[in-house]
Amino acid sequence: MSRTPNYEFQEWWNKQREKNSNVDLAEDSPAAAFTTLDIGSGTDGGGVEKERSRNARQLSWVWLLKLQQAAASLGWVSGGAVHLVRTAKRRIAESASFGGDSSRLYRAIRVFLGVVMVLLGLELVAYFKGWHFSPPDPGDVLGMLGVVYAKWLDVRAAYLSPPLQSLANLCTVLFIVQSVDRVVLILGCFWIKFRRLKPLASIDYDTAAVHDFPMVLVQIPMCNEREVYQQSIGAVCIMDWPKDKMLVQVLDDSDEADIQQLIKAEVLKWQQRGVRIIYRHRLIRTGYKAGNLKSAMGCDYVKDFEFVAIFDADFQPTPDFLKKTVPYFKGKDDLALVQARWAFVNKDENLLTRLQNINLSFHFEVEQQVNGIFINFFGFNGTAGVWRIKALEESGGWLERTTVEDMDIAVRAHLCGWKFIFLNDVKCLCELPETYEAYKKQQHRWHSGPMQLFRLCFFDILRSKVSWGKKVNLIFLFFLLRKLILPFYSFTLFCIILPLTMFLPEAELPAWVVCYIPGIMSILSVLPAPRSFPFIVPYLLFENTMSVTKFNAMISGLFRFGSSYEWVVTKKLGRSSETDLVAFEKEAEPLMRSNSLHRSSSDSGIEELSKLELSKKIGKTKRNRLFRKELYLAFILLAASVRSLLSAQGIHFYFLLFQGISFLVVGLDLIGEQVS
Numbered sequence: 001m002s003r004t005p006n007y008e009f010q011e012w013w014n015k016q017r018e019k020n021s022n023v024d025l026a027e028d029s030p031a032a033a034f035t036t037l038d039i040g041s042g043t044d045g046g047g048v049e050k051e052r053s054r055n056a057r058q059l060s061w062v063w064l065l066k067l068q069q070a071a072a073s074l075g076w077v078s079g080g081a082v083h084l085v086r087t088a089k090r091r092i093a094e095s096a097s098f099g100g101d102s103s104r105l106y107r108a109i110r111v112f113l114g115v116v117m118v119l120l121g122l123e124l125v126a127y128f129k130g131w132h133f134s135p136p137d138p139g140d141v142l143g144m145l146g147v148v149y150a151k152w153l154d155v156r157a158a159y160l161s162p163p164l165q166s167l168a169n170l171c172t173v174l175f176i177v178q179s180v181d182r183v184v185l186i187l188g189c190f191w192i193k194f195r196r197l198k199p200l201a202s203i204d205y206d207t208a209a210v211h212d213f214p215m216v217l218v219q220i221p222m223c224n225e226r227e228v229y230q231q232s233i234g235a236v237c238i239m240d241w242p243k244d245k246m247l248v249q250v251l252d253d254s255d256e257a258d259i260q261q262l263i264k265a266e267v268l269k270w271q272q273r274g275v276r277i278i279y280r281h282r283l284i285r286t287g288y289k290a291g292n293l294k295s296a297m298g299c300d301y302v303k304d305f306e307f308v309a310i311f312d313a314d315f316q317p318t319p320d321f322l323k324k325t326v327p328y329f330k331g332k333d334d335l336a337l338v339q340a341r342w343a344f345v346n347k348d349e350n351l352l353t354r355l356q357n358i359n360l361s362f363h364f365e366v367e368q369q370v371n372g373i374f375i376n377f378f379g380f381n382g383t384a385g386v387w388r389i390k391a392l393e394e395s396g397g398w399l400e401r402t403t404v405e406d407m408d409i410a411v412r413a414h415l416c417g418w419k420f421i422f423l424n425d426v427k428c429l430c431e432l433p434e435t436y437e438a439y440k441k442q443q444h445r446w447h448s449g450p451m452q453l454f455r456l457c458f459f460d461i462l463r464s465k466v467s468w469g470k471k472v473n474l475i476f477l478f479f480l481l482r483k484l485i486l487p488f489y490s491f492t493l494f495c496i497i498l499p500l501t502m503f504l505p506e507a508e509l510p511a512w513v514v515c516y517i518p519g520i521m522s523i524l525s526v527l528p529a530p531r532s533f534p535f536i537v538p539y540l541l542f543e544n545t546m547s548v549t550k551f552n553a554m555i556s557g558l559f560r561f562g563s564s565y566e567w568v569v570t571k572k573l574g575r576s577s578e579t580d581l582v583a584f585e586k587e588a589e590p591l592m593r594s595n596s597l598h599r600s601s602s603d604s605g606i607e608e609l610s611k612l613e614l615s616k617k618i619g620k621t622k623r624n625r626l627f628r629k630e631l632y633l634a635f636i637l638l639a640a641s642v643r644s645l646l647s648a649q650g651i652h653f654y655f656l657l658f659q660g661i662s663f664l665v666v667g668l669d670l671i672g673e674q675v676s
Contacts, residue, residue, distance in 0.1 A: 091626050091668060103552065106629050109548075109632045112496070112632075113635055116639050119503040119643075120503075120642060123643055123646060135150065156503075156504050160504050162506075164497065164500055165507035165508075167492070167497060168497045168507060168508075171488075171489040174485050174489040175493060178486055178489070179517055181477065182524060189365065189369060189528075192369060197373055198425070199328055199423065201330070202332075203330045205322075205326070213245045214245070214329075215247075216245060216309060216322055216326065217249065217309070218236050218249065219251055219311070221293060222252055222263070222313035223292075224255065224256055225254070228314040229313055231314075231316055232312075232313045232316060233263075233267065233277075235311075235315075235316040237270045237273075237275045238319055239317060239321055239322055240319045240320050240322070243274065243275065244276070246276060246322075247277070247305070248276065249280055249296050250267050250277065250279050251295075253288075253289075253292050254281075260281060264279055280296060288403065290402075293310070293398045294398040297389075306388070306389060306390075308386070308387050308389055309322065309386045309387075310386075312382065312383040315428050317340075317429075321340070325340060325426060326386060328421050329388060332419075335388065335421060336387060336391030336413045336418035336419065337385055337386070337388075337410070337413070337418070338386045338423060339378070339380060339421070339422045340385065341365075341384075341426060342381070342384060342427070343429050343430070344429070344430060345431055349434055350672055350673060351535075351672070352433075352439060352671050353433075355535065356432045356439065357532065358525060358532045358539050359539075362525045362529075364422075364424065368381075368422045368424075369422055372422030376420055377473075379407045382404075382405070383428075391418045392409065392413075394416055394418075395412040395416050395418070396412055402456070403445050403448065403452065404452070407450060407453055408453050411453065414466070414470070414474070415464040417466065433570055434673040435669075435675065436627070436666060438570050439672070440546075440627070441570065443550060444553040447487060447549075448553040448554065448556045450479065451483065451484065451553075451554050451558040454558075455560075461474050461475060483554070484558070487550035487551045488554065490547035490551070493513075494544045495637070498640070498652070498655075499636050499639070499640035502652070503640070503643055511650075511652075514652060515655060519536075522537075522539055522540040523536060537658075541658060542666075545659075624670075626669065627666065631663070631664065631667030631668070633663045633667075634667050637663060638656070638660035640656045640660075
């Protein structure tokens with residue numbers, strides 16, 4: 001039974017609620033204080049103040065932490081700057097021991113620097129006298145300096161700027177043509193990927209009988225390769241090919257007796273493991289690598305072999321390299337060369353190797369692959385390739401007339417009607433130069449040699465029986481556009497014309513020539529190496545910096561200057577040798593068990609090798625050095641950036657500033673391995 005509702009109490013309670021809701025409590029009244037405490041969390045009023053004070057203290061700690069981080073960053077930057085200045089000062093002080101640069105280009109750049117500094121001084125005086133934006137009127141009464149500046153304005157507008165503008169227009173046209181060529185190559189590469197075009201092999205040697213394997217000669221030319229001879233010999237000796245169908249020639253041109261003994265001991269070790277390998281050393285070492293290969297091909301037993309595979313001393317083919325390359329010759333009697341792609345064991349070692357990886361990835365992924373698919377011709381890379389010996393003989397064999405014997409034999413074979421295949425999916429490990437000095441010498445040889453070859457074979461190309469389309473491709477695209485025009489406009493446009501337009505403003509280069517097209521070309525160049533996208537800007541600046549070396553090499557080769565015939569073996573460091581040798585030893589264990597070896601002979605060879613290994617640690621002291629041409633060009637570009645800043649030219653100033661810094665870093669040898 002439910003209780004009867006008490007309506008009287010409910011009515012009284014409602015009246016009390018209405019009365020209390022109309023009461024206005026003052027903030028300082030006890031009731032107000034009571035009400036505030038009632039509504040609160042049960043703590044006294046000091047809690048809010050504590051919270052506020054705690055937040056202020058935390059904020060101050062945050063700002064102190066940020067100030068500490070900023071101070072640490074500032075200290076790191078200042079410390080790096082001090083270290084950079086000390087390094088530059090030390091290298092400048094030691095530069096006398098390296099001797100001076102006596103090349104014609106160096107002397108021309110030095111004169112150009114003097115002219116630029118005089119012009120910069122004149123422009124600074126004009127700027128502070130107020131003549132920069134309002135030139136002095138020759139009709140006014142002027143001092144000697146004002147008359148000189150007014151006369152200079154007339155001379156540069158009437159006589160100097162027009163020819164400079166014409167040269168700038170010519171280089172701009174060449175730049176556009178070369179850019180179009182690069183875009184066409186990129187489109188060809190995309191088409192290959194889209195259509196999945198690739199060469200097809202006619203036989204699979206994994207399932208073939210032993211008698212189906214052809215005889216293959218493997219050559220390893222080397223010269224004073226102390227750091228890498230073991231890994232190259234070991235990699236070749238463990239290749240998966242019938243041992244009675246393969247012979248390895250170690251072609252040693254070393255002139256240091258201890259290195260010769262080390263290589264002999266290594267060859268002996270693999271001979272005792274059952275590998276058919278011989279050691280050859282020339283008494284008369286003429287002709288560099290071409291002479292070495294030519295001498296080896298003159299051996300009587302070479303006539304028993306059908307193919308020859310060539311690997312430089314720092315190359316490490318995979319065990320299945322021959323099984324992936326030789327099958328493409330089956331059924332193709334007009335095929336002369338199968339070229340594999342290079343892969344790099346030290347591409348992430350430093351900034352220099354990262355930038356080289358971008359360049360060479362584009363070369364193999366785009367240039368070599370597109371030319372191989374569409375015209376069956378490309379320049380032989382000198383290593384990691386297999387040649388048909390008959391094609392070598394019919395093309396005239398190895399010649400010693402240039403420093404690019406690989407390109408020479410490729411051009412002559414192409415003129416004889418032979419075809420080439422490039423395999424983008426077959427890679428051979430090798431090593432990139434890690435010092436700027438080694439890279440510079442390599443690039444000098446790679447860019448002077450083609451000009452030597454072009455001068456020698458130009459009329460042979462015109463007289464050859466190949467189609468006119470192939471002749472045009474060889475002369476215009478292969479030689480002129482990619483080997484001559486590219487270094488010419490790159491150096492002339494960005495290192496000579498652009499700085500001059502700052503001091504001769506009547507001639508100008510538009511922003512799309514200075515920034516936009518080079519930026520687009522850099523993006524296209526990085527596409528084959530997508531992990532290198534963060535290095536687009538350094539790549540663009542470094543390629544322009546290398547243009548002075550490539551231009552100098554191109555001029556030397558074209559006009560037969562003495563430096564064009566210099567051959568310096570690219571210095572290697574053998575970074576992967578230790579880990580690879582462990583793998584080689586594991587791969588070679590079955591050979592040791594399957595052959596009855598004389599243990600005493602093996603022990604004596606290993607003992608000799610161990611003694612000679614001590615000499616590996618003894619070598620010449622290496623030092624970083626100064627590169628004077630790059631330093632002088634850095635000062636030229638930085639002076640031009642100051643002139644650009646005075647006239648507020650925007651993007652030209654930033655390009656000149658960063659390009660000048662790039663030349664400065666390279667000139668001080670601060671890129672690549674630091675050894676001093």
